[in-house]
Amino acid sequence: MPTTPRAAEGLPLPAARPLPRVADEAFERFCRLAQRQLGASVVLVSLTADGEQVIPGAVGLPPEFDATRQLPLTAALCQHVVADGVPLVVPDARLDPRLHDNGAVRELGVVAYAGFPIVDERDEVVGSLCALELAPRDWSEDDLAVLLDLAAACSSELRLRGERERARRAQQQATRSYRQSGLLLLLSDAFQDALTVPDVARTAARVAATGLGTSFTGLAALDEDGRSLSYVSMASFVGDDVERWRRTRLTDDRPVAHVARTRKPLFYEDREALFADFPVVKEMEFLGEARAFLPLVSRQRLIGVLGIGWQQRRTFHDDNRAVKTALAAYTAQALERAQLLEERRHVARTLQDAMLTALPQPDHLAMAAHYLPAGRADRVGGDWYDAVVLPTGSVAVMVGDVTGHDMDAAARMGQLRSTLRAFAWDHPDLPSTWLARLDQANRGLGLDTIATALTGRIDTLGEGRYRLHWSSAGHPPPVLVRPGEGARALGRRSANDLLLGVDPQRARHDHTFDMQVGDTLLLHTDGLVERRGRPLQESLDLLIATASQLGYLSPDKLVRALTDALVSGHPSDDTALLAVQVRPCPGQVDL
Incomplete structure (x- = not known):
């Protein structure tokens, strides 16, 4: 089942957002790409909420609907895509017992339909990208592959917009909560231009050094398999065999793995305290003394671990632990945004390579x-x-x-x-x-x-x-x-x-x-x-x-x-x- 963010994370998303009743250029482009690839008569990006359907993206829509960009759900085949959460592909809807009485078929003359789900930042299906014909059509595998890729691109666009809203609200809340902290003011701006995972790692290191006086920072991102972590940069490691430490399984007895499993931060005032809990790290050519390992969690999902360190011993009071938690929150949001952008780039580049x-x-x-x-x-x-x-x-x-x-x-x-x-x-x-x-x-x-x-x-x-x-x-x-x-x-x-x-x-x-x-x-x-x-x-x-x-x-x-x-x-x-x-x-x- 799709999950929604907890209120305890500080920034719960609203249950529903007002749906746009006007043309949206981003979704219009996706529709034009789909029509060009499929040659379909009509291509729509439809979003649904509270019993209505709005159409922010459309090609081939009749003028009377193009003006309002709104249809009742009774005349919308996309309601089945949203309800079932899976694609709906039919060569002739008039022959489908579940669809033949739908207003889109009975009143608007839709015959062939191929729609793929669009999901938002909550991983909830909120609409569809669909191609329509007024005559029967057997949709080819290539047709469906194009629609699948473009629906994923639409989902990425919707997620990015939701993440921008979350980031904006996070910035406002942080500024209010830590008005006296120059570090959090720095954090509010620092990650805006971090568009790739290496960008996020460099920005986190710069902010930690400037605001917390750290000597080294390491960002370990969760791998695609969800079973291991890989460091984005090895700058905080020394020695001839640093590569052996780049990747760690979540089951390993290392501090980053422990934080990933428990999603709770670890703070060590000096290296002896760290060695006592994790003897394996004695094998590293260790830098400095104090260490903090912070889980990077966004929308209840672990996406990595941030490690920061100092050359000298350090006492961690509740107030400065809260600042480090804020650094982790900003880093997590930026890292997730960078990963979403990378997914979008991959879809876009795949489409261009196809052309x-x-x-x-x-x-x-x-x-x-x-x-x-x-x-x-x-x-x-x-x-x-x-x-x-x-x-x-x-x-x-x-x-x-x-x-x-x-x-x-x-x-x-x-x-x-x-x-x-x-x-x-x-x-x-x-x-x-x-x-x-x-x-x-x-x-x-x-x-x-x-x-x-x-x-x-x-x-x-x-x-x-x-x-x-x-x-x-x-x-x-x-x-x-x-x-x-x-x-x-x-x-x-x-x-x-x-x-x-x-x-x-x-x-x-x-x-x-x-x-x-x-x-x-x-x-x-x-x-x-x-x-x-x-x-x-x-x-x-x-x-x-x-x-x-x-x-x-x-x-x-x-x-x-x-x-x-x-x-x-x-x-x-x-x-x-x-x-x-x-x-x-x-x-x-x-x-």
Whole structure:
């Protein structure tokens, strides 16, 4: 059964929250993603409470319902998903004895239905993500997998909102309760920017050192199996065999395991008191004297243990124990939030990977690509790469960059990318015509997306000769690497036409370059080269110099090596890199 937080934890959640009766952009994006993947007539995010259903996310909803975003539960199939807590999938609801009298079927004409549960921060089913059809439909396994993933993303969004509310209320209560404590004022702000588990560990160490005078801090997170703990950082350990202490089973006779089992803190004024209770820790090259081990618990669920230590002996009075408990509470909330964000990133990245399909591998070309998302939020973005073998036998290659680094950018990227590859396949003419038609569709279909793109068509001329036709819409130039000659950028600045989404009537142009066996063409987005405070031409020159040095590598190794060399750490912008190498066809002699 789902559990709710205890009042004893200090911040019980309300039994129900007012349901939004307006469109919510986050849930709208999930609906658009589902419709694009399934081609369904209607996709809804529905939430229920107190006998009503509201629809914060919808695609294809009739105008009269789109205006109110509200339906009675008698006309809602999602009530069965909420009541049963499991997906409801029917190809024809009229044939289901439990459903055929439902108002959605009888009055609104819903026939096929596939709905998956959405759960909130209490782990209670509060609604559904569903796809509807007005005719029978056999839902495929792929359809249901997409709905399952997007329902999980909706749940993560709902949980994150609940956690933000809990964090806000926790901050208010802590400020009131510990108005005299500078440490708790520091805690109220310290964890706001901690978005990953390592961030939480570093923030906890900094706050403990600043406010409590600690010398070392260790954060051990509960493993997925629920049977062990693993330290996020080993900074509080010394010696040659520190890795043996990284992971501990909950059944081990170690202080962190004991705290995890009992969920009660331990305080030791010096090392001798600790050794008396846990002799095994004598084997460590022990740092300092005093120690405190604090359980990290959120919503009655253990998520880890925080260990803090001092170089000198220390007496723990009731008041400073309460401060340390507050540190543990903030750390627990931040750690749980970071884990939820990681789950959301995983779902989002899975969806983006599904949109970036595998590259073809024709006999005369070897292709490889590498994508690196920017930032530390959703870890997805608007950059894309693609390649298509056209009906004529030519190969279309393309890269693009939609503004933004989030789920919305990824959704708009998917729309442009799919449209562009369809135009290339349907009319395998010059790349400029693909971009022109894409720009017109971008305006005509109401996408109104600002993006850059570069498209190319590689034709086989025979006798080991190939010709590249390419066109650019405000995009960085392609780079060609030729064995023995190094790398160079193709085209001049004047070869760059207007970016997409500004003026669809503006003329676009094509450019040509003759390629030969051994040449490698590099198409990239600006995240590979643009750096704050550095002139763009200097960055492009660095790319060309680095590509010249690494040009001997195969495409799959080259894209990784170039990205590692030019983009370090967390990139400030999305980065996509596509490498296309001309190789001899079977039976062709490479002269």
